[in-house]
Amino acid sequence: MLLSALPRLVAGRAALRRRLRDALARLFGVDARRIVLTDTGRTALTLLLRAHGVGAGDEVIVPAYTCVVVPNQIPALGASVRWLDVSADTLGFDWNLLDAAIGPATRAVPATRAVIIPHNFGPACRVPDALRARHPQVVFLDDAAHGFASQHDGQWLGTYHDGAFFSFEYSKNLSGGIGGFVLLPEGLAVDEPSAEVGVLDQLRLLATLTGHLLAARCAQAGRVWLALARRVGLIYRSSDAEVAGGVAHPPRALPTLAAALLLPQLAALPAVLRHKQRLAERYRAALSAVPGIRQWPGAAGTHWVRYPFALPQPVADKAALARRLSAASGLAVGVWFDDVIHPAGSFRHGYVIGSAPEGERLAATVLNLPMNVAVACDARLDARLARLTAALTAYLKETAA
Ligand SMILES: Cc1ncc(COP(=O)(O)O)c(C=O)c1O
Incomplete structure (x- = not known):
């Protein structure tokens, strides 16, 4: 694509x-x-x-x-x-x-x-x-x-x-x-940003996107590509000033490459939604077999960005657990949000620890699974989910002991 x-x-x-x-x-x-x-x-x-x-x-x-x-x-x-x-x-x-x-x-x-x-x-x-x-x-x-x-x-x-x-x-x-x-709601108007994303940033975008697309199909190839891109300064990411400094992002217009990529995805939306619905159902059924795992109802019409599930108790190092579950299952288990203000270590904007106990608990317990068109609903997925649930069950036994 x-x-x-x-x-x-x-x-x-x-x-x-x-x-x-x-x-x-x-x-x-x-x-x-x-x-x-x-x-x-x-x-x-x-x-x-x-x-x-x-x-x-x-x-x-x-x-x-x-x-x-x-x-x-x-x-x-x-x-x-x-x-x-x-x-x-x-x-x-x-x-x-x-x-x-x-x-x-x-x-x-x-x-x-x-x-x-x-x-x-x-x-x-x-x-x-x-x-x-x-x-x-x-x-x-x-x-x-x-x-x-x-x-x-x-x-x-x-x-x-x-x-x-x-x-x-x-x-x-x-x-x-x-x-x-x-x-916008009816009756309001606003101009498109006049600033454009620069050529170097568009190149970074292309290199980074290629790495992510590779990673979705072959984790190793994606990792190698992204490591090379990082070495030559071609990774596109939010600036440190934004993440750690809390600085606002300067408004810019949608890059041309993004528009070219989005048009065919939009044309295929009904098929994408059907596929993701099936994927979510497979995840739900598999995770339901693990006692203590929490899931959220997705009403008909939910387009999950990633499929979340929560562990019964806070996890000290969610990233390490996600790596362990990913390695065991072959599914890219994700961690967001890993803090009330994601990512952990971000600017706090006056947030007082303890003032949002439910958000903090979610940040310490929620992991997620990929809702990716490249993840096919086939026997391979069933095998990966069987490995995931076995690894989760083993983790829960260890932590209960
Ligand atoms: C909940 C939520 N809102 C808004 C955004 C901002 O989107 P963008 O990265 O396109 O600025 C993100 C992040 O990536 C997000 O996770």
């Missing part, structure tokens, strides 16, 4: 972006002016906050179980971050806690102006209408970075609150290497 995307680049930046915008608008059933393409989900968040006029003196409620690049975008607008714990029952907000956390419209300084609604791992949830009606001064924005093409009661995630931001980064449901977009 990567190779076939390259000739498509001759259509040019503007045409490819226009086609992608139109295809997304058709999918969501909205006017194409409500779709604004960006280089990342985090840029899309900034554009959405700006479109709503969020700025100095405003407070934004952020789930205390998210990626650092989400809160990073808020102080740069003059607004402040307020952490709110998530519920281990849903991986998202408990609506009663959210209701109580929203400051009163007048007396509070700063006043809550926006809430970022998590849809961690992909399942779409909906803020109760009564809660929204009680806080008319607040906008509810979907962090749909994990939930592209998920539905809630037959409605696309992103279409029923006050706007949404999506990500097309390597690890997401559809991938352009990097990329994202805003789905």
Whole structure:
């Protein structure tokens, strides 16, 4: 797919972006002016906050179980971050806690102006209408970075609150290497970023994406490629200033390569969704056989970005356990989120340890499995899942002893 995307680049930046915008608008059933393409989900968040006029003196409620690049975008607008714990029952907000956390419209300084609604791992949830009606001064924005093409009661995630931001980064449901977009609510407008991703960064993107695609099919080949790319400075990744320093990402437009890669994935979306649904069912059935493992219901219409499961007790070194389970099973077991503010070691934005016990427990117990089109639902998968459940059972026995 990567190779076939390259000739498509001759259509040019503007045409490819226009086609992608139109295809997304058709999918969501909205006017194409409500779709604004960006280089990342985090840029899309900034554009959405700006479109709503969020700025100095405003407070934004952020789930205390998210990626650092989400809160990073808020102080740069003059607004402040307020952490709110998530519920281990849903991986998202408990609506009663959210209701109580929203400051009163007048007396509070700063006043809550926006809430970022998590849809961690992909399942779409909906803020109760009564809660929204009680806080008319607040906008509810979907962090749909994990939930592209998920539905809630037959409605696309992103279409029923006050706007949404999506990500097309390597690890997401559809991938352009990097990329994202805003789905604006009716009546709001915002310009596409005028800055472009530079040529060197586009080369890094190509090299890094190639490594990830190789790794999805042959872990060893992917590792070798990525090690070589790292050596020559061709890995594309978030800057240290963003991850460790909490600095906002500068808004840029969607790279042309990303648009060329995303168009065929979008055209194949129904088949991709069917495949991932089957994969999730296989994972669910296999993990159900391991006593003590927690899973979350995915309503019909859930497009999982990765398939999460939780261990009964916190794990001191989740990365080591993920490596052990990956080696035993041949499936790429993942660790995110490995902290309330992922990745561990990220800028804290004032987070006080202990203030989000459920988020902290999820960070210490949740692992995930790949929802990857390259993972076929076949006998090989059954064998890998049998090895995974055996390795998990052995781990649980050791830790219970
Ligand atoms: C929950 C969540 N929201 C938003 C983002 C930001 O997406 P992007 O990397 O495209 O900026 C991410 C991360 O990668 C994420 O995990």
